[in-house]
Amino acid sequence: MPGAEGAVELMAGFLAAHGYDPGPTQRPLLAGALAGVLATVPAIALLHLFGSLEVEARILGTSVGVTLAAGWLLMAAAGAAYARLFGRAANEKSGGWLFGAAFGFAIWAAGAVLILPLASGGRAPAGEAALGVFVSLVLWGLALGALVPFVHRPLHADLDEISKRTESGPAAAAANGRPAR
Amino acid sequence: MIRVVALRKAAIAGVAGAAAWEIVLRPAILAGVPTFDIVKVLGTLAYPDGPALAWWSVGMAAHALVGICWAVFYAYFFWARFEWPPPLQGLATAIVPALLALGIVSPQMRLMHMQADEVQLTRDLILPSLSAIEIGGLLAGHAVFGLVVGAMYVRPVGYRNGPARIRLARTRQRPRKGALGRPQGAGFIFAAGIEGSYPTIEQGRWRRDEMREMRHYEYWQRDFELAREMGITHLRCGPPLHLAFPGPGEFSWDLVDEPMAELEQFGPEPMVDLCHFGLPAWLGDFQNPEIAAALGDFAAAFAERYPWVRYYTPINEMYVTARMSALDGLWNEQRRDEGAFVTAVFNLVEANTRMSEAILAKRPDAIFIQSESSEFYQACCPEPSIEQRASFENERRFLALDLLFAHEVSEEMLGYLRQHGREDDYRRYLKRDVPRRTVLGVDYYQWNEKLVDRDGQLRNLGELFGWSVIAGQYWQRYKKPMMHTETNYSDAAGAPRWLWRQWHNVQLLRRSGVPLIGFTWYSLTDQTDWEIGLRLPNGTVDPVGLFDLNRDPRAVALSYKHLIEMHRDQPEYRECPALKELLS
Numbered sequence A: 001m002p003g004a005e006g007a008v009e010l011m012a013g014f015l016a017a018h019g020y021d022p023g024p025t026q027r028p029l030l031a032g033a034l035a036g037v038l039a040t041v042p043a044i045a046l047l048h049l050f051g052s053l054e055v056e057a058r059i060l061g062t063s064v065g066v067t068l069a070a071g072w073l074l075m076a077a078a079g080a081a082y083a084r085l086f087g088r089a090a091n092e093k094s095g096g097w098l099f100g101a102a103f104g105f106a107i108w109a110a111g112a113v114l115i116l117p118l119a120s121g122g123r124a125p126a127g128e129a130a131l132g133v134f135v136s137l138v139l140w141g142l143a144l145g146a147l148v149p150f151v152h153r154p155l156h157a158d159l160d161e162i163s164k165r166t167e168s169g170p171a172a173a174a175a176n177g178r179p180a181r
Numbered sequence B: 001m002i003r004v005v006a007l008r009k010a011a012i013a014g015v016a017g018a019a020a021w022e023i024v025l026r027p028a029i030l031a032g033v034p035t036f037d038i039v040k041v042l043g044t045l046a047y048p049d050g051p052a053l054a055w056w057s058v059g060m061a062a063h064a065l066v067g068i069c070w071a072v073f074y075a076y077f078f079w080a081r082f083e084w085p086p087p088l089q090g091l092a093t094a095i096v097p098a099l100l101a102l103g104i105v106s107p108q109m110r111l112m113h114m115q116a117d118e119v120q121l122t123r124d125l126i127l128p129s130l131s132a133i134e135i136g137g138l139l140a141g142h143a144v145f146g147l148v149v150g151a152m153y154v155r156p157v158g159y160r161n162g163p164a165r166i167r168l169a170r171t172r173q174r175p176r177k178g179a180l181g182r183p184q185g186a187g188f189i190f191a192a193g194i195e196g197s198y199p200t201i202e203q204g205r206w207r208r209d210e211m212r213e214m215r216h217y218e219y220w221q222r223d224f225e226l227a228r229e230m231g232i233t234h235l236r237c238g239p240p241l242h243l244a245f246p247g248p249g250e251f252s253w254d255l256v257d258e259p260m261a262e263l264e265q266f267g268p269e270p271m272v273d274l275c276h277f278g279l280p281a282w283l284g285d286f287q288n289p290e291i292a293a294a295l296g297d298f299a300a301a302f303a304e305r306y307p308w309v310r311y312y313t314p315i316n317e318m319y320v321t322a323r324m325s326a327l328d329g330l331w332n333e334q335r336r337d338e339g340a341f342v343t344a345v346f347n348l349v350e351a352n353t354r355m356s357e358a359i360l361a362k363r364p365d366a367i368f369i370q371s372e373s374s375e376f377y378q379a380c381c382p383e384p385s386i387e388q389r390a391s392f393e394n395e396r397r398f399l400a401l402d403l404l405f406a407h408e409v410s411e412e413m414l415g416y417l418r419q420h421g422r423e424d425d426y427r428r429y430l431k432r433d434v435p436r437r438t439v440l441g442v443d444y445y446q447w448n449e450k451l452v453d454r455d456g457q458l459r460n461l462g463e464l465f466g467w468s469v470i471a472g473q474y475w476q477r478y479k480k481p482m483m484h485t486e487t488n489y490s491d492a493a494g495a496p497r498w499l500w501r502q503w504h505n506v507q508l509l510r511r512s513g514v515p516l517i518g519f520t521w522y523s524l525t526d527q528t529d530w531e532i533g534l535r536l537p538n539g540t541v542d543p544v545g546l547f548d549l550n551r552d553p554r555a556v557a558l559s560y561k562h563l564i565e566m567h568r569d570q571p572e573y574r575e576c577p578a579l580k581e582l583l584s
Helices: A002-017 A028-038 A040-050 A052-060 A064-091 A096-119 A127-155 B007-030 B038-046 B052-077 B086-093 B095-112 B132-152 B216-230 B257-266 B291-305 B318-327 B338-362 B384-396 B399-404 B411-419 B423-430 B467-478 B492-511 B555-567 B577-583
Strands: A123-125 B118-120 B189-193 B234-237 B269-273 B311-313 B367-373 B376-379 B438-443 B449-452 B458-460 B482-486 B516-521
Touching: A028 A040, A028 A064, A028 A127, A040 A052, A040 A064, A040 A127, A052 A064, A052 A096, A052 A123, A052 A127, A052 B118, A064 A096, A064 A127, A096 A123, A096 A127, A096 B052, A096 B095, A123 A127, A127 B095, B007 B038, B007 B052, B007 B132, B038 B052, B038 B095, B052 B132, B086 B095, B086 B132, B095 B132, B189 B482, B189 B555, B216 B257, B216 B555, B234 B257, B257 B269, B291 B338, B311 B338, B318 B338, B318 B367, B318 B399, B338 B367, B338 B399, B338 B411, B367 B399, B367 B482, B376 B384, B384 B411, B384 B449, B399 B423, B399 B467, B411 B423, B438 B467, B467 B482, B467 B492, B482 B492, B492 B516, B492 B555, B516 B577
Parallel strands: B189 B234, B189 B516, B234 B269, B269 B311, B311 B367, B367 B438, B376 B449, B438 B482, B482 B516
Antiparallel strands: A123 B118, B449 B458
16 A cells, blocks of 8 residues: 555654654653643643533543543653654754644544543533633643653753663674674 | 744744635625634634624634644644645645544534533534535635745745844853863864854855754853763864854954853863855855955954964865855855856965964964865766766865865866966965964765766765775875864764764774874754755754754764763873874
8 A cells, every 4th residue: 555655654754854763861751751740730720610520520430530540640641652752852842832732632632532432432521611621632732742841851861871871882883783703 | 853943934824824714715704605614613612602803803813823833833844845835835734734624623613612511422413514615615724824824934944144133142150060171282182063054045145054053052052061071172163254254344253252262261172163165245155256355354353352262274165165156056156167166266275375374373373174075986887988077076176175285286187277267376376385283174974975977977875985095095195184074974873883983984094194183073963954955944954963953962972972981091092193293
């Protein structure tokens, strides 16, 4: 299927353009998970304001507390995935908010629009509650993207320590790194 | 960050795109065409029963906000991925939000407009049937938006050639973690560089400024600190000539004083490059014979102001400057003729000579690092015309250095100079006294070795013979102390391998008796648009730096730090006899 291969190549190109490889001193999973949890603060406030939290708990058949706890876990995982996926781009202070907001939109499209209705037998928030879910997830993403560069900075590995790694040492000069026969 | 984005320009384009959508579709809606009214759908979320002005204002503001987000997204992810006309790029990209609007956003908006807070989803709710006119309206709106954003978001980097307001971040007093003080003594030089090209493109109308694109004016202090943390002893860098020399006899040191003070006090020791592929607007281009006197004045003023600077590169890569400006038609005068090339070479050499003399008048013990791109041309096949072309190019690569170092050119090159009426000038240069403390800097990249193909086209060979062989040819010709003054690799993952292999080339040449004084990874940070020779202001980042543009290290930074720590205190490198001789 050349079309599908072409699409994959194009997407890989987009991601490569933003350096999806994290830098050698970076700890994207940890930074993303921490930022993901921190970013829930404004999102929860909005969910509460729109009455969405209660509606979601009712749809899932749990309490608000359990819904919140599950939300933190999910958002930590989503934050880690974001920082790993965007790699170096996630550390950009000027553009991070946008990548995060786009990621929040994607989480909304995938989670709130597809997964939640499937998990709840087709029940979904509507009206202001639906608006609240949308706005809070985009805001969560925006906060996540804005926070990651700042959360990440103090978590970086020390350059002195990490420069002794074997793979960046003199053996890197060999064509494929394999011992000669 | 792998794309330099003009955020303000993208935001304006996004707002304009949303406004254009409204201007095109509102008359149709007012005329009663039942098409999709995005502004009303958004506005009535806040004011379901409010007056038209209220929902229209809120709807427009929300739509403009969405427009900004998409335009910035376009700027990061889609801009300049294809060499299409900009409006067409924008139009093609608008397919993405159009599909999202049709498939996800529009049905969800319908849910958000319901009175209930919970619904049981049905097929009709998930996939509401939009009429053909509604779908047509959505697609037309997105097309208008895409065309406008595409047309408006162009040239994200650079600025109009002429006076420019560029601010330097002020010095922040904070502890310097790296090694303090300029390195004294005659140890082997482990250098990096701040890429500082500033040619003009678009027939002199648009200025590229790599230091601005790399955000060096903003992060200059951090850049120096990173260099110190790496253990780098010397830094190839220079003032932005086009901004520091705004008119005849006028000098502006606003962008220069503070960085130079930091380097003087804390290091690394600068190797100052005074002209890097461009000229101030008032001097025009390299066809102008007045540049020699003018650049001589600038060099004198610089040496007067910073008398502690010892290492100078008066003009970086004269051959490349002349070739790209006058033969390949990419920069500055953008000419494509042999006569213009010869004129540019002579003007550059004359300027270099005047600058050196002016510097020596202020600093008699100055050391000149005359950096040039090492080139090699290989004929593909034993056809006389192809071999003749390769032979000519292999002579032409030496022309600027031959003039500068008062070295005789070949018979073939003499004929070429005669053909362009410059034989007398050449003979005058043969009598020139070359400053004693002159170093030949030899730069090398993966495109420096070229194949002359059967059709006469030049094709990159990659690393065929390698730096030691090509630099060895330059050594045999000039017998000057040498330094590897630039290298990098376009694929960040392959950069550690390239670095170590370049280093082994340096070791090989050094151990064969060539007086080599230093090695350079160029540059400290990533650069922009070098994969297209700076010919278009796209802002695409080349991941060639020790650090990316967020100043996060790349793998090659680990390798270079490792290399420096491994070698700097070895007896062979702790003291470099060739450098000691130059410093004496």
